[in-house]
Amino acid sequence: MKCFEYMGKEFFAKFGIPVPKGRMVLTPEDAEKVAVEIGKPCVIKSQVLSGKRGKAGGIKFADTPAEAKVAADAILGMTVQGHKVERILVEEKLKIEGELYVAITIDGAARAPVVITSAKGGMDIEEQAEEDIVKVNLDVFLGLQPFQAKELARRIGLKGNLAKGFADIVQKMYKMMVEKDAELVEINPLVISGDSVIAADSKLTIDDSALYRQKDIPYVDEEKTEMEKMAHEAGVGCFVELGGDIAIMANGAGITMATLDTVQLYGGAPANFMDAGGGTGVDGTAKAIEILLAQKPNVVFVNIFGGITRCDDVANALAQVIKKVGMPVPFVVRMVGTNQEEGLRVLKEVGIEAFRDMAPAAKKAVELAKGGAA
């Protein structure tokens, strides 16, 4: 779960990481009030989950509270990279003398946390040369020791109080990462301002699997399309709209990807990625099929290799939908695995002759889609 910038900064403050003075507000009036409290030139930042807000006009500066109100009014309600802005962060404007980059995340290949830092922070961090980026893998049992934090500071060329401030921040970031079950704690830029380093931005991603034990973190609902919301409510593991005309359901991320790949190799255009997951039962699966139909595709292609997912559940879900809304477009079903005999029997009753192999089924779906579109 991605957190908004202001949420990350609230946690930073709790863990003792320096952040600019400021607060999240919902209205231009409150933005003005906060600007008065700050009593200095401010920055007004749209709070959305996408990056590149600056380029999209989602960040404005204000020298006076009145200007802050105007800027807030402009930003609130605008759309940044498809996300409607509902919250803004009003903060003191920092005197920026340098921009560093620092993040802690999990390096899956190393099965370990990794600290990544660079003296060249800011917008274009991803484009920095390899030699300008310092990476250190941590040991999960040892955590981040002070000497490692100091060595990182040294390697990005910091000295004196800046080195101390940086080492302190990176240790606190690690503590926060572990205590908050974060997958990512990122500061970009970490701003050099006089003798201190200050977190001018925050990116904090909490491990979805650990939300159950992080009750004090407010839930952030990532902006979803209507269809994605429906899929989420139906208990579908993962659903992404792709815009083609063959609506696809499979079970398992790997086989779903492989189904899409196969459809595309045969010249078809998938309407979506839908990993139905395992064990959603008849009703959940029926809802998922309704979502497929709601995309108004030319063909529905269901590809099931039953394991935890039972073939009879999927067949009954299909039958249930067909009884309810009929078969507005052709259904191509491939079905093998757990309880397949019963599944095939149920399908036959509603007039579907299921395939046993994936390739001919995918081919058939593509042919039908082309026929249907013609």
Next chain:
Amino acid sequence: MKCFEYMGKEFFAKFGIPVPKGRMVLTPEDAEKVAVEIGKPCVIKSQVLSGKRGKAGGIKFADTPAEAKVAADAILGMTVQGHKVERILVEEKLKIEGELYVAITIDGAARAPVVITSAKGGMDIEEQAEEDIVKVNLDVFLGLQPFQAKELARRIGLKGNLAKGFADIVQKMYKMMVEKDAELVEINPLVISGDSVIAADSKLTIDDSALYRQKDIPYVDEEKTEMEKMAHEAGVGCFVELGGDIAIMANGAGITMATLDTVQLYGGAPANFMDAGGGTGVDGTAKAIEILLAQKPNVVFVNIFGGITRCDDVANALAQVIKKVGMPVPFVVRMVGTNQEEGLRVLKEVGIEAFRDMAPAAKKAVELAKGGAA
């Protein structure tokens, strides 16, 4: 540093370990008040750092607040195993249905924390048979995991809620041990009362070397003799009175022990153990020598192998004392090591011919002591 029972229990309560209702008080009047608050039969326990308080009469029961006052009055001011009672703990009297033992300490041989537990807690735990005691070494990086706590509960025969309560307590003890830099966290007895387990006593020893980072733990001054206090103030590493007539100073625990052993093997009786430690300088060493003299021995035996300790410092300290108070009893000095030439020169000036070897020096000290006693 050993903590009083009530201090340990205050920490237990902070870490969520169940303790009887109660409070430490300094007067019989307050004892009566606490008994009123508790509103049940109470136990009044002397707060001293030695064990076996019960056998010494330092624990009494009271059915009413009036009885509590009387009991408190009797205990306050009594002496338990040489320790004057200045504080008492007034607690609800538990309904005891069983007594367990559980402790976490550090097993030096394993370089690891060790949990020790037994279904047979209470007074005579040290005398329990080996098979009635369960010991599990922990991994310092992994700490105490829930499964280990549950396995310990099973191995001492606990089931259901008692097992859960026990497992919970032992995990909290470990957390406390690490966070409070404890060398020992012990509960004996851990009382079974109905469906729960409650810490009826506490033994908590904080690592002296870690006191600097445990500022919230009040300092407990172990009862010392006048002489021990003087030694402590002089910066002497370790001083123990032994009652013989040869006052001994050496530098380093090993050589001090060896010096005592040698004196005793030659038939002498050491007055004390004094490890002068290293780097106390001239003034500290002079004070230490004055302590030796304060014991009114028949001989003073100083055995120095200079390393960090510099021979000239010790020699100058001896000269300083001799100039101040003379040589009321014979001084036998053995001196080699760092800056020995200068040391020997200074000693010669005050009339001491130092030995180069320890054995003849020890022999001489014993002879002189016997002569002096004759």
Next chain:
Amino acid sequence: MAILVNADSKVMIQGITGKQGTFHLKQMQAFGTQVVAGVAPGKGGGIHEGVPLYDTVYEACKNHQIDAAVLFIPAPFCKDAALEAIESGVKVIVVVTEHIPVHDEMIIVNRGKQKGATIIGPNTFGMASWKCKLGIMPNIAFSPGPVGVVARSGTLTYEIVGSLTNIGIGQTSVVGLGGDKCPGSSFVQMLKMFEADPDTKAVVLIGEIGGNAEEEASEYIKTMSKPVVAYLAGKSAPPGKRMGHAGAIIERGKGTYEGKVKALTAAGAKVATFPHEVRDLIKEHLK
């Protein structure tokens, strides 16, 4: 023979009395797996589907030789259960559960490494050698034979293994590494075992986009004497979720379909375009 486990292996199930545990216990027994002990706190001393129950892993291990453990444990308790198996000295541990917090996962897999335990999973269908299935995959897909299979994803493995079985090509062992960020085992570890296993004549590697596991594997495949056939899912996948800049910096230039195909091909592996092509390529190699 096979890798990691075989028909003689003695297996313990943690969480054996739950709905999932019970269902898959029966499936495993039907496959031929010797389930000799089950762990179910509070039920020690009982019998479940013919399997003796113990309160703790320590007790089970005291009473039985345990060669492998399978965990059917809810995610919040998996760290503890996996550590219990590791610390008790179990050498093959299959963690089926998905949605284990990644910080727990790092502790499990790194502790396993320290103690010399092979962790399969988390979030895996498990693994099977002939007559010893540890996990949740459908029994019918498997048959004994000369092909080693190692995969990152589940149903796709059933798909491909099933297609091999259908034309009479069996498997020595089939291993699912699991779909989580920090899997306990790697392609390379399994490839090494297949290379060393005299009965394995060819290996199927089933990968997908993202991460650098396939690139790592390619380095080892270069040194292998046995043929490797790979299939990678995700050729047409839209760009996945990204985690701030840090993910992009770690993975620089790795993780794409094209990159992986290039690495595997350069290492001498054949990469199938369709899942069903795998069986044809394997058939070539076994001729």
Next chain:
Amino acid sequence: MAILVNADSKVMIQGITGKQGTFHLKQMQAFGTQVVAGVAPGKGGGIHEGVPLYDTVYEACKNHQIDAAVLFIPAPFCKDAALEAIESGVKVIVVVTEHIPVHDEMIIVNRGKQKGATIIGPNTFGMASWKCKLGIMPNIAFSPGPVGVVARSGTLTYEIVGSLTNIGIGQTSVVGLGGDKCPGSSFVQMLKMFEADPDTKAVVLIGEIGGNAEEEASEYIKTMSKPVVAYLAGKSAPPGKRMGHAGAIIERGKGTYEGKVKALTAAGAKVATFPHEVRDLIKEHLK
């Protein structure tokens, strides 16, 4: 030769510019130790007594081969400094400092073990092989020769080693395990190295009451081909501090003078009654 280090070993000092660090640097140099790098945060790039300075251990190790490190670091910072040396791959680390919190100590010594580093100390005089002294002991006590010495206490070691040197019996290596509860190394580890070192002809073990290090050592001494002479301090010592019941339960029947003498004697070691007897017993063995 010697054990752990020798005349060719390249040494780094952490905390080199402090009062203690500077004093003992000079003493070590006088002994012949090749001190090639010093670590002093904020002073990197400088030179101290002819030794190049670095801000961090990582930097020192990048610029020099480092065979051993000696720490002159205040107790509160020792854990960090020792871990820095361990994680940088230094294989012999001498921690002179006393009063290190025992929980820090456990982390240092267990991490050292995991990473294959030999930790000497904490709270030790250090160790010396001929021309390579790592620590704080007086140079004059030592001389090259055929006796290996391993000890738990400091000045007593100077006493005994000095008495050997005085009659012309030199040492291959002298190692102080340190006086803390959780020392990084054990008698057994050192005895094994002495047993394997061709130049060591006899070994002196200097122990004391408390703990079970001598009992453990006895088990190994049984298997040694080389003679061992022991001295134990504390025969006449009053009962030491006790830590609740737990200490007594751990040490049951171990740790007494009599028990240790019995174990060592049974293992074939000669136990000297007086410190100065050690040299006589060693002389016997070297005849």
